[in-house]
Amino acid sequence: MQKTIQKSQTRAILMRKLMTICPVCGKLIFGRDIDLDSIYKSEVNNWPITYTHYHEHREHPLHVLTLYIDANFSVRDLKVPNSLKI
Numbered sequence: 001m002q003k004t005i006q007k008s009q010t011r012a013i014l015m016r017k018l019m020t021i022c023p024v025c026g027k028l029i030f031g032r033d034i035d036l037d038s039i040y041k042s043e044v045n046n047w048p049i050t051y052t053h054y055h056e057h058r059e060h061p062l063h064v065l066t067l068y069i070d071a072n073f074s075v076r077d078l079k080v081p082n083s084l085k086i
Contacts, residue, residue, distance in 0.1 A: 011036075011037075014031040014036050014073055015030070015031045015032040015036065016030065016031065016032070017030060017031045017073070018030055019031055019033070019034065019067070019069075019073075019074075019075050020065075020067065020075045020078055022055070022057065022063075022065060023078075023080060024060060024063050024065075024080055025055075025056075025057040025058060025060035025063070026057070027055060027057035029053065029055075029065075031073070033053070033055070034051060034053050034067070035051075036073065039051070039069065039073075044071075047069075047070050047071040048068040048069055048070045048071075048076050048077075049068070049069050050066055050067070050068055050069075051066070051067045051068075051069055052064060052065070052066055052067075053065045053066075053067055063080070064080070064081055065078050065079070065080055066078060066079045066080075066081065
């Protein structure tokens with residue numbers, strides 16, 4: 001029971017955590033904006049992981065950030081690709 005409460009508290013904190021600020025548009029990206037649930041539930045063996053996050057904000061069209069997230073769920077680096085093809 002204690003572990004379940006602790007996990008839900010940790011998840012709540014991660015959802016509110018400011019992960020990074022987009023260098024393209026200035027959008028604040030929080031844990032709730034990326035799929036932390038799937039990362040949190042998956043069995044990750046090698047850290048940091050790469051996570052591709054796409055969004056649009058204000059007058060900026062859809063664009064992508066590649067985030068490098070460590071085992072403490074902190075963004076250690078990010079890259080902005082020059083192009084995106086979907």
